[in-house]
Amino acid sequence: MKLGQAVRPLTDRLGGTRFARVTANKIFPRHWSFVLGEVALYSFLVLVATGIYLTFFFVPSDSEVVYDGLYGPLVGTSVSEAYASTMRLSFEARAGLLIRQTHHWAALLFIGSIMVHMARVYFTGAFRRPRELNWIIGMTLLLLATGMGFTGYSLPGDLLSGTGLRIAYSVAESIPLAGPWLTFLIFGGEWPVAGFTSRLYALHIIVLPVVILGLLTAHLMILWRQKHTHMTGAGAREHNIIGERLWPAYAMKAGGLALLVSGGLFLLGGLVQINPVWLYGPYDPASVSIASQPDWYIGFLEGSLRLWPGWQFDIFGVRIAALFWSGVVLPGLMFTILYAVPYLHRRFTGDDEIHHLAQRPRQAPGRTAAGAAAIAFYLVLVVAGGQDVLAAHFSISVDRLRSILRVLVFVAPLVTGLVAYRLCRNLADGASHPERNPVGNVLARTEDGRYVAVHPSNADPTAAAADHASADRHPADDGGSGPPAVDADAPVGGP
Amino acid sequence: MNESGVGSDGERPDRRRREEPDQHDQERADFEAAIRAASLSPRDVRRLDNGDGSSQLLAIGEAPRGRPGLVALLLVLAAASAVGFAVVYVLGGQHQLQGVLLGGSLALIGVALVAWSKRLLPETLSLETRPPLDEGNHDALDDDLARSELDVRGRRMLLRLLAGAGAAVAAAIAFPLRSLGPDPDGALEHTSWRPGRRLVTAEGAPVHEDDIPMDGALTVYPEAHTDAADSQVMLVRVPGELLSAATVAGGVVDGRVAYSKVCSHAGCPVGQFRVDHRSPDTSYQLLCPCHQSLFDVLEGCRVLAGPAATPLPQLPLATDDDGYLIATDDFPSPVGPSYWNEP
Numbered sequence: 142m143k144l145g146q147a148v149r150p151l152t153d154r155l156g157g158t159r160f161a162r163v164t165a166n167k168i169f170p171r172h173w174s175f176v177l178g179e180v181a182l183y184s185f186l187v188l189v190a191t192g193i194y195l196t197f198f199f200v201p202s203d204s205e206v207v208y209d210g211l212y213g214p215l216v217g218t219s220v221s222e223a224y225a226s227t228m229r230l231s232f233e234a235r236a237g238l239l240i241r242q243t244h245h246w247a248a249l250l251f252i253g254s255i256m257v258h259m260a261r262v263y264f265t266g267a268f269r270r271p272r273e274l275n276w277i278i279g280m281t282l283l284l285l286a287t288g289m290g291f292t293g294y295s296l297p298g299d300l301l302s303g304t305g306l307r308i309a310y311s312v313a314e315s316i317p318l319a320g321p322w323l324t325f326l327i328f329g330g331e332w333p334v335a336g337f338t339s340r341l342y343a344l345h346i347i348v349l350p351v352v353i354l355g356l357l358t359a360h361l362m363i364l365w366r367q368k369h370t371h372m373t374g375a376g377a378r379e380h381n382i383i384g385e386r387l388w389p390a391y392a393m394k395a396g397g398l399a400l401l402v403s404g405g406l407f408l409l410g411g412l413v414q415i416n417p418v419w420l421y422g423p424y425d426p427a428s429v430s431i432a433s434q435p436d437w438y439i440g441f442l443e444g445s446l447r448l449w450p451g452w453q454f455d456i457f458g459v460r461i462a463a464l465f466w467s468g469v470v471l472p473g474l475m476f477t478i479l480y481a482v483p484y485l486h487r488r489f490t491g492d493d494e495i496h497h498l499a500q501r502p503r504q505a506p507g508r509t510a511a512g513a514a515a516i517a518f519y520l521v522l523v524v525a526g527g528q529d530v531l532a533a534h535f536s537i538s539v540d541r542l543r544s545i546l547r548v549l550v551f552v553a554p555l556v557t558g559l560v561a562y563r564l565c566r567n568l569a570d571g572a573s574h575p576e577r578n579p580v581g582n583v584l585a586r587t588e589d590g591r592y593v594a595v596h597p598s599n600a601d602p603t604a605a606a607a608d609h610a611s612a613d614r615h616p617a618d619d620g621g622s623g624p625p626a627v628d629a630d631a632p633v634g635g636p
Numbered sequence: 637m638n639e640s641g642v643g644s645d646g647e648r649p650d651r652r653r654r655e656e657p658d659q660h661d662q663e664r665a666d667f668e669a670a671i672r673a674a675s676l677s678p679r680d681v682r683r684l685d686n687g688d689g690s691s692q693l694l695a696i697g698e699a700p701r702g703r704p705g706l707v708a709l710l711l712v713l714a715a716a717s718a719v720g721f722a723v724v725y726v727l728g729g730q731h732q733l734q735g736v737l738l739g740g741s742l743a744l745i746g747v748a749l750v751a752w753s754k755r756l757l758p759e760t761l762s763l764e765t766r767p768p769l770d771e772g773n774h775d776a777l778d779d780d781l782a783r784s785e786l787d788v789r790g791r792r793m794l795l796r797l798l799a800g801a802g803a804a805v806a807a808a809i810a811f812p813l814r815s816l817g818p819d820p821d822g823a824l825e826h827t828s829w830r831p832g833r834r835l836v837t838a839e840g841a842p843v844h845e846d847d848i849p850m851d852g853a854l855t856v857y858p859e860a861h862t863d864a865a866d867s868q869v870m871l872v873r874v875p876g877e878l879l880s881a882a883t884v885a886g887g888v889v890d891g892r893v894a895y896s897k898v899c900s901h902a903g904c905p906v907g908q909f910r911v912d913h914r915s916p917d918t919s920y921q922l923l924c925p926c927h928q929s930l931f932d933v934l935e936g937c938r939v940l941a942g943p944a945a946t947p948l949p950q951l952p953l954a955t956d957d958d959g960y961l962i963a964t965d966d967f968p969s970p971v972g973p974s975y976w977n978e979p
Contacts, residue, residue: 162687168762171674235729239738271769304904304926311903311973314824320975321824325817331824332903333865368766376670376763381663383670386684386694386762390753397749404743411735426865427838427855427897427905431925446902447927451945453974462974463945464902497766529928539928540941 165388170371174265176398177258183402184251185357188289191244192346198230198237199223201342203298203335212419220423223338224298227418243410248293250406252286252438259283263482263512265499267370269492273483275363278356280480285353287438292345294416294436298338301416303424305435307332308446312468317459333426370499379498432530437523444525445471448547475519506565514558521550659765667693667763676761684762692764702755707748714744825970825979827896828861829951835871835894835961838862842960845889848873853909855897858963866971868897869951871961872909872933874920880935887952887964894951894963895937896971899924901944903972906931922948946974 145158152158169175202222208215210225211232220228230237259279262268268276291309295302310332313324328334371382385391409415421430435443449467453460478485486508487493502509524531525546532539583595660683671678678695685691721737724730788795835843835856848854853872861867876884876891883893899906904926912919920933921940929942937948949967956962970978 159687162685166684166686166692166762168692168764235725236731236734238731239735243735307904308902308926311901314973314975317976321820321977322817325820325823326813327817329817331820331866367769374670375673376666376668378666381666381763381765383666383761383763385760386692390757390760393749393753393757397746397753400742400746400749402746404739404741404746407735407739407742409735409739411732411739427868427907429905429907429925431908433926443927447943449943451901451929451939451943453945460974460976460978462976463943464973467943468902495769529925540930543928543942 165386167365167387168368168382168384169387169391170369170382170384172372174261175369177254177261179395179398180402181251181254181258182357182361183399184247184254184406185353186399187247187403187406188244188251189350191240191247192350194240195230195244196346198226198234199296199342200226201296201339203338208423215419215422218423221298221338223296224418224423227297227299231419239407239410241410242413242415243406245294245415246409246413247406248290249415249436249438250402252283252290255279255283255286256438260512260516264502264509265370265372266486266496266505266508267499268483269486269494269496270483271367271495272363272370275360275367276483277480278360278363280476282353282356282360284476285349285356289345289349289353290436290438292341292349295341296338296345297416297418298424299418300421300424300428300430301418301433301435303333303426304429304433305439306337307426312464315462315464316469317461317465333424368497370497372499373501377498379496382497432533434527434530440526441519441522442468442472442526444522444528444546447528448522448525448543448550450547478515503565503568506562506569509565510558510562513561514554517553517557518550521546521553525550663693663763663765667695667761670763671695671761674759674761676759678761679758686764690764690767692762695761697759697761700756700758704756707752707756710744710748710751714741714748717741717744824972824975827867827966827971828858828864829867829963829966830858831963831965832956833861833963834859834956835869835953835963836860836862843871845892845955845959845961848892850875850891851911855905855907856894856961866898868905869894870897870906870909870922870948872920872922874933875918878918878920878934883934883936883950886936886950886968887954889953889955889961892953892961893933894953894961895922895931895933895948896951896967897948898972899926899929899944900939900946900948900971901927901929901942901973906948909933 148158148161200222204222205219206222206225208218208220208225208228210216210228212228215228227241231241232238262272262276262279291305295306310324310328313327314320316323325331328337329340368382369384371377371384374383377383422428434440445467446464449463449471451463452466453463455461489507490505502512525543528542528546529539532542535542584592585595586592667681671681676695676697679698680696682694682696683691684694717737718741721734721741724733724737836859837843837854837856840859840862842859843854843856848871850873853870856869856871857864858867871892871894873892876888879888879891879893886893895906897905897907901924904924906922906924906929908923908925910919910921910923912921922931922933922937923929924931924942924944927943929944930940931937931944931948932940936950939945939947949969949971951967952964954962954964
């Protein structure tokens, strides 16, 4: 029985065949960069599936217990119940460690793919009207995903996560006027607060996932309604969309990608150790490991905290701590600018038209330069977040490396921006434009079976081959009035 | 180019979308260009009815010459890998092997699906004209909404009261949030140190002045308060003559000097004690492992480098009659990171 007939028992009661037809015919652009967002989506599905499994084992409690599990070196140590349950899940539940490590890897990929997806949207101008709303939802999803990551790795009550929370506590404290009260409301008292893990847990498994799910749904519905942008190319216009319809090949490829992403994450979870909390040990407010590093997506905050100089001053009796600038103002400013990208773009270009045709980065040199500079700035902060590890690795003093990075955080964006701008201008103006001036010759086959080399900038190979065939006609071939047979694989030249 | 299919139901003028008569010509011209650019040699180009009144062009490439053997092999391997995972699990489990087998089975099905679509399905290309996003029924919408609104619009007073009542309820339900945490009420200004309280180790053993060797360091707490995180102290011993006058005045016992272990930058424990005897200047420093703030032990833990803005507060020390180290008071200033109304 065919699928259309098989769903009759459902459609009798619910309808939906029209929706199914529209869905099956939805056109997806063929450019590879459009799968980046899909990778984020599939990572999220893996996160939900593995996360639900983990909740069946994890105990979100800060009560002290004496560890007596299978991991010898810690037996007899006083640990929190959260830590003990994480250890039990890792060492005593068969496949528990696999699920836990896969969950952590999926979180890293989730946030990473969101960022790369965001870069794609930025550099192709896909945030322009009418897609500003989806840019803002996407930015919010990035913030929430970062929150998910932070609340997640803070749960096990190990030394590394406790240190991260202590720093977050201090950042909250530094906010002028509201700081201490806000901190006590969020954390429930003075550090270290027994019972905070259950708050983190509620945020991590209910509040944040529900909001993410809602916004993700909105993100996809808006995408469905507005359709994808598509890359410039032959036949592509602002008012059409060219690509591959969903059914069946694209659906199959997308399903395959989902399985590849999850398969890859399980391979990582099995083979590459991540967050070995048994090596860190339980949290102790008086201890911290050297070379402590947060998960990579927190690295820029860590770098900001490390690079910002110790400036502290009072304004009208209100003390502004250095941590306020590096931990609140700078990241706040970064995200505000990112949120405002559609607005800023409209402001600087005066372009408020509806756009469906994605731009190549070179088509907007200023925008591309700004984006490249922002990435350079971000990367310097991430590097600064690991300055102690790098200094040890390259055998230079941390103080010297910090001085270098403090200069680099200004110079690197400037240089990167200028280089990106020049590259864009050269690509757009010069002869190296791959669309306008394809490189190499096109081999065309004439009607009588001979091959001729045609430089693609000279002419359309179809016409060239026809010219060639008529100018140099074989005596036996006299019926050549139809169009010449041209190998369909020949790329199309001309503008 | 074979255009079979064009002109069936898709050509019918559509009321909802009001497609322009020459729209289909434009679509066909664009589509031919796109097909050429995609190196597709279509055996079939047709117009598909989307089912919502719009239509799209679909080109189907040559029948693929791939054989199903590879896909079949991948699927068999995926199944075998999944069975292997179950077997390993039942036999007692092995972490790496389970990861490889489970991840492998998922990834193999993934590769099989991609190979299936790429090798066994014809390549296709589609083109459609985007419908306008705004259908433009604003006036009709307003008319519809206004139909039964006559009474509502007249009740300005009631509308204002409704807004006011809503705001009052919103403000009222914010109050329970206050229960989330206590009032700081000076908690950040004081620690558990009191005049005369002994210095004890994390295990609770009192620290005698001879317990700490020259160039040694020890984490200590107030007696009976070893769980007070804000009261943790780095007790170090340096040659007394190297200490600055102000540091000595802050309360030291013959080179034994104590500082808050809570970093004044972001609250990490300042646990790294660095001693450098190389001439000309012997240096004694405390380093925070989190953000690498560096403090000079000899000069009241002033900031030498890094992001910290203020010195680590010094705990005034003395000895009791038995030679055990005691604090003579709480820290002179709040410990830990700065906050806005810090005294």
